[in-house]
Amino acid sequence: MPAAERLTFEPFKRQSLSSMKKQVLLLAALLTAGAAQAQLGQVQVTQAGVDGTVEVSPLGVQNEIYVSQAGEANAVLVASPGTQGRVVVTQADASVGNTATILQDGTDNDAYLTQNGFDNSASLTQTGTDATADVTQSGDNNTASIVQLGDAGASELVQVVQTGADNSATILAESGGHVVVVTQVGDNNTLDVTQSPVAGATQVYASQDGDDNWAELRQVAGATEGRIDLSQSGGDNTARVVQEDFVLGTSAQGNHAAVVQSSDDNSALITQHGNESTVGVWQDTGETNTATTTQQSGSSTSQAYITQQSNDGSADIQQAAANSVASIWQVGEFHTALLFQGGAENTAEVNQFGDNHLADATQEGTAHFLRLTQYGTAHTATLDQQGTSNNLMATQDGEYNLLTISQYGTSNAATLQQSGSANELDASLDGSNNTLQLSQDGIGNTLQFDFSGSNATILLNQSGVGNALQINAP
Numbered sequence: 081m082p083a084a085e086r087l088t089f090e091p092f093k094r095q096s097l098s099s100m101k102k103q104v105l106l107l108a109a110l111l112t113a114g115a116a117q118a119q120l121g122q123v124q125v126t127q128a129g130v131d132g133t134v135e136v137s138p139l140g141v142q143n144e145i146y147v148s149q150a151g152e153a154n155a156v157l158v159a160s161p162g163t164q165g166r167v168v169v170t171q172a173d174a175s176v177g178n179t180a181t182i183l184q185d186g187t188d189n190d191a192y193l194t195q196n197g198f199d200n201s202a203s204l205t206q207t208g209t210d211a212t213a214d215v216t217q218s219g220d221n222n223t224a225s226i227v228q229l230g231d232a233g234a235s236e237l238v239q240v241v242q243t244g245a246d247n248s249a250t251i252l253a254e255s256g257g258h259v260v261v262v263t264q265v266g267d268n269n270t271l272d273v274t275q276s277p278v279a280g281a282t283q284v285y286a287s288q289d290g291d292d293n294w295a296e297l298r299q300v301a302g303a304t305e306g307r308i309d310l311s312q313s314g315g316d317n318t319a320r321v322v323q324e325d326f327v328l329g330t331s332a333q334g335n336h337a338a339v340v341q342s343s344d345d346n347s348a349l350i351t352q353h354g355n356e357s358t359v360g361v362w363q364d365t366g367e368t369n370t371a372t373t374t375q376q377s378g379s380s381t382s383q384a385y386i387t388q389q390s391n392d393g394s395a396d397i398q399q400a401a402a403n404s405v406a407s408i409w410q411v412g413e414f415h416t417a418l419l420f421q422g423g424a425e426n427t428a429e430v431n432q433f434g435d436n437h438l439a440d441a442t443q444e445g446t447a448h449f450l451r452l453t454q455y456g457t458a459h460t461a462t463l464d465q466q467g468t469s470n471n472l473m474a475t476q477d478g479e480y481n482l483l484t485i486s487q488y489g490t491s492n493a494a495t496l497q498q499s500g501s502a503n504e505l506d507a508s509l510d511g512s513n514n515t516l517q518l519s520q521d522g523i524g525n526t527l528q529f530d531f532s533g534s535n536a537t538i539l540l541n542q543s544g545v546g547n548a549l550q551i552n553a554p
Contacts (some may be wrong), residue, residue: 122143122144122145122146123136123143123144123145123146124145124146124147125145125146125147125148126147126148126149127148127149127150127151127154128149128150128151128173129150129151130151130152130153131151131152131153131154132149132151132154132155133154133155133156134147134149134154134155134156134157134158135156135157135158136157136158136159136160137159140161140162141162141163141164141165141186142162142163142164142165143160143162143164143165143166144165144166144167145158145160145165145166145167145168146168147167147168147169147170148169148170148171149170149171149175149178150171150172150173150175151173151175152175152176152177152197153176153177153178154171154175154177154178154179155178155179155180156169156171156178156179156180156181156182157180157181158180158181158182158183159182159183160182160183160184160185160186160189161183161184161185161186162185162186163186163187163188163208164186164187164188164189165184165186165188165189165190166189166190166191167182167184167190167191167192168191168192169182169192169193169194170193170194171194171195171196171197171200172194172195172196172197173196174196174197175195175196175197176197176198176199177197177198177199177200178195178197178199178200178201179200179201179202180193180195180201180202180203181202181203182203182204182205183205184204184205184206184207184208184211185207185208186207186208187208187209187210188208188209188210188211189206189208189210189211189212190211190212191204191206191211191212191213191214192213192214193213193214193215193216194215194216194217195216195217195218195219195222196217196218196219197218197219198219198220198221199219199220199221199222200217200219200221200222200223201222201223201224202215202217202222202223202224202225203224203225203226204224204225204226204227205226205227205228205229206226206227206228206229206236207228207229209236210236211228211236211237212236212237212238213226213228213237213238213239214237214239215239215240215241216240216241216242217240217241217242217243217244217247218242218243218244219243219244220244220245220246220266221244221245221246221247222242222244222246222247222248223247223248223249224240224242224247224248224249224250225249225250225251226238226240226249226250226251226252226253227251227252227253228252228253228254228258229254236253236258236259237258237259237260237261238251238253238258238259238260238261239260239261239262240261240262240263240264241262241263241264242263242264242265242266242269243264243265243266244265244266245266245267245268245290246266246267246268246269247264247266247268247269247270248269248270248271249262249264249269249270249271249272249273250272250273251272251273251274252274253273253274253275253276253282254275254276258275258282258283259282259283259284259285260273260275260283260284260285260286261285261286262284262285262286262287263286263287264287264288264289264290264293265288265289265290266289266290267290267291267292267314268290268291268292268293269288269290269292269293269294270293270294270295271286271288271293271294271295271296271297272295272296273286273295273296273297273298274298274300275298275299275300275306276298276299276300282299282305282306282307283306283307283308283309284297284299284306284307284308284309284310285309286308286309286310286311287310287311287312288310288311288312288313288314288317289312289313289314290313290314291314291316292314292316292317293312293314293316293317293318294317294318294319295310295312295317295318295319295320296319296320296321296322297310297319297320297321297322298321298322298323299322299323299324299335300322300323300324305333305334305335306323306334306335306336307335307336307337308321308323308335308336308337308338309338310338310339310340311339311340311341312339312340312341312342312346313341313342313343314342314343316344316345316346317341317343317345317346317347318346318347318348319339319341319346319347319348319349319350320348320349320350321337321339321348321349321350321351322350322351323335323337323351323352323353323354323357324351324352324353324354333354333355333356333357334354334355334356334357335352335354335357335358336357336358337350337352337357337358337359337360338359338360338361338362339360339361339362339371340362340363340364341361341362341363341364341366341369342363342364342365342366343365343366344366344367344368344369345366345367345368345369346363346366346369346370347369347370347371348361348363348369348370348371348372349371349372349373350372350373350374351373351374352373352374352375352382353375355381355382356381356382357375357382357383358382358383358384358385359373359375359382359383359384359385360384360385360386361373361385361386361387361395362387363386363387363388363389363390363393364387364389365389365390366390367390367391367392367393367412368391368392368393369388369390369392369393369394370393370394370395371386371388371393371394371395371396372395372396372397372398373386373396373397373398374398374399375398375399375400375404381403381404381405382399382403382404382405383404383405383406384397384399384404384405384406384407385406385407385409386407386408386409387409387410388408388409388410388411388412388415389410389411389412390411390412391412391413391414391415391434392412392413392414392415393410393412393414393415393416394415394416394418395408395410395415395416395417395418396417396418396419397418397419397420397428398420399420399421399422399423399426400422400423402423402424402425402426402445403423403424403425403426404421404423404426404427405426405427405428406419406421406426406427406428406429407428407429407430407431408429408430408431408432408439409431409432410431410432410433410434410437411432411433411434412433412434413434413435413436413437413456414435414436414437415432415434415437415438416437416438416439417430417432417437417438417439417440417441418439418440418441419439419440419441419442420441420442420443421442421443421444421445421448422444422445423444423445424445424446424447424467425445425446425447425448426443426445426447426448426449427448427449427450428441428443428448428449428450428451429450429451429452430450430451430452430453430461431451431452431453431454432453432454432455432456432459433454433455433456434455434456435456435457435458435459435478436456436457436458436459437454437456437459437460437461438459438460438461439452439454439459439460439461439462439463440461440462441461441462441463441464442463442464442465442466443464443465443466443467443470444466444467445466445467446467446468446469446470446489447467447468447469447470448465448467448469448470448471448472449470449471449472450463450465450470450471450472450473451472451473451474452473452474452475452476453474453475454475454476454477454478454481455476455477455478456477456478457478457479457480457481457500458478458479458480458481459476459478459481459482459483460481460482460483461474461476461481461482461483461484462484462485463483463484463485463486464485464486465485465486465487465488465489465492466488466489467488467489468489468490468491468492468511469489469490469491469492470487470489470491470492470493471492471493471494472485472487472492472493472494472495472496473494473495473496474494474495474496474497475496475497475498476497476498476499476500476503477498477499477500478499478500478503479500479501479502479503479522480500480501480502480503481498481500481503481504482503482504482506483496483498483503483504483505483506484505484506484507485506485507485508486507486508486509486510487508487509487510487511487514488510488511489510489511490511490512490513490514491511491512491513491514492509492511492513492514492515492516493514493515493516494507494509494514494515494516494517495516495517496516496517496518496519497519497520498519498520498521498522498525499520499521499522500521500522500525501522501523501524501525501544502522502523502524502525503520503522503525503526504525504526504527505518505520505525505526505527505528506528507527507528507529507530508529508530509529509530509531509532509533509536510532510533511532511533512533512534512535512536513533513534513535513536514533514535514536514537514538515536515537515538516529516531516536516537516538516539517538517539517541518538518539518540518541519540519541519542520541520542520543520544520547521542521543521544522543522544522547523544523545523546523547524544524545524546524547525542525544525547525548526547526548527540527542527547527548527549527550528549528550528551528552529550529551529552530552530553531551531552531553531554532553532554
């Protein structure tokens with residue numbers, strides 16, 4: 081074959097399946113026969129019909145492969161080891177049962193795959209630098225699997241769009257500055273993304289729209305400046321996000337994780353290890369939602385936010401780092417808020433609006449600030465501060481509220497207020513240089529105060545009818 085600037089092969093027309101397959105394999109072999117031809121090679125295959133098969137053997141440097149199929153039960157297999165290769169595969173026109181497998185080995189690789197029909201399966205593997213993979217599948221029962229093994233600091237992109245029902249996407253990206261964008265629209269979608277090891281700013285943007293979606297997103301092995309944003313719409317959604325540094329000698333820092341869930345029966349679980357990380361969970365509509373965030377093994381500022389609206393929500397924030405900020409906001413009825421902070425200089429704020437809320441907050445360490453605000457009736461709150469220089473503010477407005485607080489240490493300040501009827505307040509203060517203000521307004525309220533320490537300023541106030549006050553002091 082004479083050398084040319086580019087080699088182009090016309091589409092196959094009205095040939096048998098075995099003939100087309102043999103010719104495609106032959107063309108690939110011819111392209112790899114000579115060094116000059118291999119470096120300037122281009123393969124273009126177009127098949128229209130039923131049960132077509134395209135196979136392209138490994139190709140050399142600067143390769144471009146184009147494959148287009150229309151029909152049913154199509155299969156494409158492309159292997160393109162080399163440098164600066166590009167593969168584009170399109171299977172459309174209501175095609176059914178398509179399968180495409182692409183392998184690239186080299187530098188500056190590009191792979192595009194579009195499948196339209198039913199029972200599609202796509203697998204892309206890229207190794208090298210500046211690799212890009214783009215997969216679009218429309219129909220039912222689609223499966224996409226992408227593996228990128230690149231170089232540290234390289235720019236690599238993975239994008240998967242699936243529309244239909246019963247879709248599944250599995251992505252593994254190692255090294256490089258990966259950006260993963262996944263969009264799934266339909267029912268019963270499953271998404272699994274793993275980025276390891278993480279070098280540089282690595283990002284994951286995922287969206288699932290439909291019912292019964294499940295997503296697990298992980299940035300591991302010393303995730304630094306990683307970002308994970310997940311949006312789920314529909315019912316019975318489950319999200320699990322992990323950003324950690326489980327590899328010895330690595331340190332996770334500056335990571336961001338955000339989960340937005342809509343509808344009912346949603347569950348979100350986020351785990352972060354490292355410093356200066358931020359967690360946000362928004363469950364804005366629906367009922368019976370659950371959100372849990374855990375931040376561990378950090379030494380500088382970390383932030384966690386949970387917002388739940390509607391009824392029967394559960395929020396849990398666990399922080400084991402210094403200089404942490406935690407906030408829980410719940411609107412509706414029958415919410416549960418659990419908050420734990422270990423370390424020093426933590427700030428925690430819990431706000432619950434509606435009726436029949438339960439809150440339990442514990443702070444360990446020094447220089448804490450905790451604020452609890454509950455509006456409505458039949459609330460229960462238990463607040464515990466241990467250490468020094470703590471400040472606690474609690475407000476419950478309504479009827480049949482129960483508030484229990486405990487402060488241990490020195491230089492603590494607490495301001496408590498309950499308004500309404502049949503409220504109970506139980507306060508325990510142990511330490512020195514404490515300032516405490518207690519106020520109850522209504523009918524049939526009960527206040528019990530246990531005090532142990534010195535140099536404290538205490539103000540107690542009850543107004544109304546049928547109130548009870550008990551003070552226990554040394």
